[in-house]
Amino acid sequence: MTRTTDLVALNDWYVVAFTSEIPKGHSETTVLLGQSLVIYRGWDGEFQCALAHGDGHPPPLVRQKYGFLWVSLGRPDHDIVSVPEFSEHERRFIHRGRIGVPSSGQRVIENFFDLSHFSFVHTGTLGGYESAEVPKYSVEFREQERELWAVGCSFVQPKASAAAGAASTIYYDYRIPSPFISIIYKDSLVRPGRKDLIGLFIQPHDEESCTVHSFALVHDEQNVSTHILHFYHEIFAQDRSILLHQTPKKLPVSPRREIPTISDASSIAYRRWLDRSGLQFGLDRASA
Amino acid sequence: MIQLYDYILSAECYKVRLLCALLGVKFQPIKVNVHPGGDHLKPEFALINPRRTIPVLQDGAHRICDTNTILIHIARRHDPSEQWLPRDENMFDDTLGWLGFAAKELDLLQSLRMNSITAAGSASRTEMEQAHAALTIVEDHLAEGELERRHWLVGKSPTIADIAVFPPTILAPDGGVPLERYPALWRWFDRVKKLHGFIVMPGIFPNLSGVV
Incomplete structure (x- = not known):
């Protein structure tokens, strides 16, 4: 595996572990952007990260935030994504575990905010055959085009969350603050007017495989965490089995490679936004 | 009612869920945090199943810790047609x-x-x-x-x-x-x-x- 030379990819922050996954005094090896890393957790709980084969590259930057361990291999010109809800303490935090996906991180992100697959991939939970229509939503750029948002999304969901007792129309906003991060803000079924959050922090190993680190911040006092976790894993494993069959594994960004419909507005915006960002890693830039 | 120690992504557990569905056998799932928790590997779980695997079936006082044995048990007890476990x-x-x-x-x-x-x-x-x-x-x-x-x-x-x-x-x-x-x-x-x-x-x- 070779370390990417893509500066746009290198100069970003990535989650490489959930901090409590690595006990004190233990180390773990992993791969980020084609670069092998050794992560070591000292007895004081602090983390160090070194390149397995340095080849003259600077040591990685390491931070702990939101319970996750973040690494940058380059010189990021921005901070780790701001998610103020982590410090609000009104929701329950659930670490959803790592899931490996043999596809590009961008394929995972695109699938995450796609609404039209709900009825056919998550039948009985996030969608149903009788209500497959994707109502109109809008796409916005925020923070000087740093962030892509799909807002006002809605869908009729038979069982929108582990806490759901009946079908309801659920409103969503999707936030994509970096090519490899997406956070959903979804109507809480327990506290009307408040939002639950589900976030994906993707660790791209190479251009065609990644690990998805993810969390939920939910209003749910009823269900035990394991019950909520089983609900999420059911959804995620369904997505994963679809992602396995998407080709090419890298995400095509040329308009000539797609035949979109109105419901794909967020996907199209994501692909154009990635194209403009100058990112090469994990993208298929062939025009036909 | 039968209880099944279960994990949604376990294909071993699915074997039991599937046979129960086909035979109309109701059970109460006990959900185990296999990933990321690894709860089935913890000492507490060894008291339920010393092999530290799932599925585990609890049928009254009787406990079965092996998938094949669970399938045989359910077929013998709940399939009077004897189709699912042929006696021939x-x-x-x-x-x-x-x-x-x-x-x-x-x-x-x-x-x-x-x-x-x-x-x-x-x-x-x-x-x-x-x-x-x-x-x-x-x-x-x-x-x-x-x-x-x-x-x-x-x-x-x-x-x-x-x-x-x-x-x-x-x-x-x-x-x-x-x-x-x-x-x-x-x-x-x-x-x-x-x-x-x-x-x-x-x-x-x-x-x-x-x-x-």
């Missing part, structure tokens, strides 16, 4: 033979799948060859059976042999093992999916002909 001597032997095959030769497919899903690693070349060797045994058996109008692993009706072999084989792609070269397997998958009462698990999609 040869068919009984063949059924148990496939249960052993599922536990031994197909265990690799199960571990490749869980490793791949939990980002713990991918298949080596040797493992890939072993996986395909096991799949080829099922493929050849099914293809030969079709010539003799035997459409199930044992005889002309589904048995718990089909229930034990179906999940690890159909879910092989989840573990990075492709199924393109096994046409008889695909035809058999479709027959399983059309059984009355069939249920899915994540990674397995229903037969949608006539639905959408």
Whole structure:
């Protein structure tokens, strides 16, 4: 595996572990952007990260935030994504575990905010055959085009969350603050007017495989965490089995490679936004 | 009521859920945090099952900690037709033979799948060859059976042999093992999916002909 030379990819922050996954005094090896890393957790709980084969590259930057361990291999010109809800303490935090996906991180992100697959991939939970229509939503750029948002999304969901007792129309906003991060803000079924959050922090190993680190911040006092976790894993494993069959594994960004419909507005915006960002890693830039 | 220690992504647990669904047997699931919690490996769980595996079936005071034994137990107790565990001597032997095959030769497919899903690693070349060797045994058996109008692993009706072999084989792609070269397997998958009462698990999609 070779370390990417893509500066746009290198100069970003990535989650490489959930901090409590690595006990004190233990180390773990992993791969980020084609670069092998050794992560070591000292007895004081602090983390160090070194390149397995340095080849003259600077040591990685390491931070702990939101319970996750973040690494940058380059010189990021921005901070780790701001998610103020982590410090609000009104929701329950659930670490959803790592899931490996043999596809590009961008394929995972695109699938995450796609609404039209709900009825056919998550039948009985996030969608149903009788209500497959994707109502109109809008796409916005925020923070000087740093962030892509799909807002006002809605869908009729038979069982929108582990806490759901009946079908309801659920409103969503999707936030994509970096090519490899997406956070959903979804109507809480327990506290009307408040939002639950589900976030994906993707660790791209190479251009065609990644690990998805993810969390939920939910209003749910009823269900035990394991019950909520089983609900999420059911959804995620369904997505994963679809992602396995998407080709090419890298995400095509040329308009000539797609035949979109109105419901794909967020996907199209994501692909154009990635194209403009100058990112090469994990993208298929062939025009036909 | 029967209780089942269960994890949604466990294909072993799905074998039990599927047989229960096909026979109309109700059970109460006890959900275990297998990933990322690893709760089944903890000392507390060893009090429930010293082998620290799931599924575990609790039927009254009786506890069973082995998938094949659970399938046999449910078939004996809840299938008066005796179809799912045939009492005919040869068919009984063949059924148990496939249960052993599922536990031994197909265990690799199960571990490749869980490793791949939990980002713990991918298949080596040797493992890939072993996986395909096991799949080829099922493929050849099914293809030969079709010539003799035997459409199930044992005889002309589904048995718990089909229930034990179906999940690890159909879910092989989840573990990075492709199924393109096994046409008889695909035809058999479709027959399983059309059984009355069939249920899915994540990674397995229903037969949608006539639905959408």
